[in-house]
Amino acid sequence: MDNIGFVVMLKSKRVPRNIIDRQIEAVINYENFLNSLKEGLNADNSEPEHIRLYIDKLIENGNNTPENLIALTRYAYFAKNTPVYVALFELLDGEESLRNLYVKTENVLDQEKRNKIFHGIKIPPLGCSNTEKTIATRRIVERMDKLIDPVKRKKILSSCLRDLPDSYFENDKKLYDESGGIDKFIERKRAEFINNLTNIKNKNELFFGQEIDDEVIDYVKSDKEISLGCLHGNVLYVTKIPFRTKKFLSETDPVMKRYYYCHCPWARESIKDSEKTVSGTFCYCSGGFHKKMWEVIFGQELNVEVIESILKGDLRCRFAIYLPEEVS
Numbered sequence: 001m002d003n004i005g006f007v008v009m010l011k012s013k014r015v016p017r018n019i020i021d022r023q024i025e026a027v028i029n030y031e032n033f034l035n036s037l038k039e040g041l042n043a044d045n046s047e048p049e050h051i052r053l054y055i056d057k058l059i060e061n062g063n064n065t066p067e068n069l070i071a072l073t074r075y076a077y078f079a080k081n082t083p084v085y086v087a088l089f090e091l092l093d094g095e096e097s098l099r100n101l102y103v104k105t106e107n108v109l110d111q112e113k114r115n116k117i118f119h120g121i122k123i124p125p126l127g128c129s130n131t132e133k134t135i136a137t138r139r140i141v142e143r144m145d146k147l148i149d150p151v152k153r154k155k156i157l158s159s160c161l162r163d164l165p166d167s168y169f170e171n172d173k174k175l176y177d178e179s180g181g182i183d184k185f186i187e188r189k190r191a192e193f194i195n196n197l198t199n200i201k202n203k204n205e206l207f208f209g210q211e212i213d214d215e216v217i218d219y220v221k222s223d224k225e226i227s228l229g230c231l232h233g234n235v236l237y238v239t240k241i242p243f244r245t246k247k248f249l250s251e252t253d254p255v256m257k258r259y260y261y262c263h264c265p266w267a268r269e270s271i272k273d274s275e276k277t278v279s280g281t282f283c284y285c286s287g288g289f290h291k292k293m294w295e296v297i298f299g300q301e302l303n304v305e306v307i308e309s310i311l312k313g314d315l316r317c318r319f320a321i322y323l324p325e326e327v328s
Contacts, residue, residue: 001031001043002079009078019067026071030054043072044079048087051076055091055127064127066092082206089209090265091127097161097266097285098123098136108156109148117143130265134278137266141279157284158304160292169296176297182327186228193227194220208243216245225318229290236321237307238290243268254315261317262310271310280312287319298324 003024010020027043033054034041041050051072058064069092076085102123106114121140124133144153172189179185197220201212210216220226220241229238240263242248248260255271262268264286267278287304295302303322308314 001027001075006075006078010074022067023071023074026068027075030072033057043075044081046081046084048083051084051087052129059125059127064125066126069127086206086209090130093208093263093265094162095126095265096163098133098140100161100163101140101156101285104156104159104161105144108152108159113147116147131269133266134269137282138270138276138278141282145279145281153281154284157282158288158291160288161285162289162292164289164292166296169293172293173297182231182323186231189228190224210244211246213246215249219245219249229321231323231327234323234325234327236294236323238319238321240286240290240317242316257315258310258313261315263317267311278311280306280309283309283311283317286317287321290319291321294321294323298327300324 006024006027007020010023015023030046030051031042034043034046034050037050037053055064055069058068069088073085073088073092076082076088102114102118105117117140121136124136144156148156175188176182176185179188194217197207197212197217200207201214201217206212223239224230225237225239226241229236231237240261242261243263244260248257251257251260255274259268259271262271264282267282270276270278283306284304287306291302291304302324305320305322306312306317307320308316308318310317
């Protein structure tokens with residue numbers, strides 16, 4: 001472990017000293033575990049199967065805290081241990097979703113109906129395998145489809161299950177106000193997105209865990225709905241960038257192509273088994289994510305529809321966000 005270099009990186013990110021000390025301790029604990037498995041194994045050369053074993057131990061001991069997992073993720077990024085970094089990123093990405101679904105189901109319905117939906121289902125712990133997440137999600141959404149009418153199901157899932165406070169979009173709202181119209185705002189945000197991908201490619205970094213090269217950038221440029229979307233009247237059509245674009249583009253098997261497209265760690269694994277695929281209803285969660293920024297910009301709740309969905313068998317995820325009529 002490169003303690004000195006890791007400290008320098010954390011300081012550059014303005015991480016407080018007391019937290020730095022705890023993050024170093026978290027990585028040292030991981031290295032001690034690795035040494036018990038095999039001499040010479042360390043955080044720099046460990047593999048995803050090692051981090052899986054260690055996190056299982058953390059879960060068993062109640063030490064699977066966000067701080068511990070974030071420390072391991074940061075170190076993997078610093079050490080350029082890409083396989084472990086990606087494995088950890090996929091475990092942390094959207095980890096709050098089912099907890100938020102539990103709360104929002106009660107908010108829209110009531111405690112009794114919420115309990116029927118979640119009866120006998122334990123919210124998967126932080127750091128658990130994506131397979132375990134998928135099993136719980138499939139059971140929950142199956143019950144939602146059976147016990148909740150479509151309007152309320154949509155309201156719950158599209159309310160955004162991610163922890164994204166309005167303050168997260170303050171700069172976007174400011175940019176919108178300064179752009180002199182929605183068309184110019186969309187154009188600026190699209191240019192910003194492509195420029196960000198280009199910088200990531202040039203720095204040989206990762207975009208939410210995926211490699212970016214010219215092929216990926218050309219693919220994004222070829223479809224204007226990717227990034228912020230295309231406006232038709234007051235309806236904004238948005239298509240997601242694939243989760244693993246390079247693999248998606250090169251894959252020929254339709255099932256695996258859909259697998260590499262899907263962003264959702266709570267549903268992705270189910271795509272490999274058509275009889276156990278999570279209901280496409282769950283894709284309203286993704287729709288809620290995409291409309292959240294616009295709700296902050298316009299200061300009101302907006303409607304979203306799932307037009308195409310990987311979970312429904314399509315080869316992409318596409319949404320229609322209904323903006324206020326006056327923007328058309």
